[in-house]
Amino acid sequence: MNTAQRIEPFLSIENVSKIYPTRKGPFTVLEGVNLTVDEGEFICVIGHSGCGKSTLLNMVSGFAFPTHGEVKLEGKPITKPGPDRMVVFQNYALLPWRTAFENIYLAVHAVHPNKSQAEKRAIVRDSIAMVGLSEAADKKPPQMSGGMRQRVSIARALSIRPKVLILDEPFGALDAITKEELQEELLKIWSDNRCTVLMITHDIDEALFLSDKLVMMTNGPAAKIGEVMEIPFPRPRDRVQIMEDPEYYKLRNHALDFLYHRFAHDDVG
Numbered sequence: 001m002n003t004a005q006r007i008e009p010f011l012s013i014e015n016v017s018k019i020y021p022t023r024k025g026p027f028t029v030l031e032g033v034n035l036t037v038d039e040g041e042f043i044c045v046i047g048h049s050g051c052g053k054s055t056l057l058n059m060v061s062g063f064a065f066p067t068h069g070e071v072k073l074e075g076k077p078i079t080k081p082g083p084d085r086m087v088v089f090q091n092y093a094l095l096p097w098r099t100a101f102e103n104i105y106l107a108v109h110a111v112h113p114n115k116s117q118a119e120k121r122a123i124v125r126d127s128i129a130m131v132g133l134s135e136a137a138d139k140k141p142p143q144m145s146g147g148m149r150q151r152v153s154i155a156r157a158l159s160i161r162p163k164v165l166i167l168d169e170p171f172g173a174l175d176a177i178t179k180e181e182l183q184e185e186l187l188k189i190w191s192d193n194r195c196t197v198l199m200i201t202h203d204i205d206e207a208l209f210l211s212d213k214l215v216m217m218t219n220g221p222a223a224k225i226g227e228v229m230e231i232p233f234p235r236p237r238d239r240v241q242i243m244e245d246p247e248y249y250k251l252r253n254h255a256l257d258f259l260y261h262r263f264a265h266d267d268v269g
């Protein structure tokens with residue numbers, strides 16, 4: 001093959017296995033995982049609890065490393081966390097004694113220490129406006145609702161302008177209405193910014209509404225990617241419209257069958 005003609009995928013997970021040493025001996029969480037992601041794609045990852053979804057995305061964020069195989073971004077192996085890959089967690093991970101503005105400012109300052117204070121403040125203001133929280137910029141996390149806290153976490157991640165936004169079950173703790181609002185906002189932010197998104201969810205409807213591809217993982221130990229389902233609905237997406245599409249139920253049933261029949265878990269339905 002002519003190597004000069006080979007085009008590297010934007011993000012690639014190549015034959016990755018992860019083995020944790022435990023007191024009972026080596027524990028293989030993931031085995032032979034392969035995935036390529038195009039720039040700007042929105043990927044959701046679904047699978048039963050404990051199958052290794054966070055472990056997989058931690059190897060993209062650079063908090064964990066494969067035992068075998070490689071994870072590469074733009075052709076370069078990921079060796080550590082970096083501002084090109086920002087993570088949003090379910091529990092927000094905000095400093096409770098700092099305001100929303102300050103929480104985001106600290107992140108911007110950590111990545112751009114040489115920018116002027118005025119520039120950094122402008123970035124923070126833009127990021128807060130992006131998630132519709134300008135009015136609450138001076139509130140501290142304990143004075144905010146869960147939805148507001150998650151908006152701040154998303155704004156903080158986006159303020160760094162990452163190439164890859166990694167979301168680990170970001171809406172899992174929110175009520176249904178707030179969750180739908182934040183899904184809509186996330187889609188808008190993604191279509192305005194076009195960063196690549198990798199998001200763990202337990203919610204098939206959320207994945208069908210948001211993603212271009214749904215990565216379905218088999219059960220652990222030694223979990224792998226069982227199937228990658230393309231989600232073909234045109235964008236911008238309208239929740240009501242896609243739920244009226246018969247294709248929606250075909251895809252939904254396929255994913256449900258994967259999770260609850262083909263790879264049913266002992267402790268779920």
Ligand SMILES: Nc1ncnc2c1ncn2[C@@H]1O[C@H](COP(=O)(O)OP(=O)(O)OP(=O)(O)O)[C@@H](O)[C@H]1O
Nearest residue numbers: 020021022027029048049050051052053054055056
């Ligand atoms: N540092 C570690 N040492 C040993 N085992 C670990 C370690 N981190 C995770 N595990 C185990 O690896 C498996 C996968 O964990 P992981 O958190 O990646 O799963 P998950 O699919 O994200 O789960 P959930 O949906 O419940 O968040 C679990 O059995 C977990 O106990």
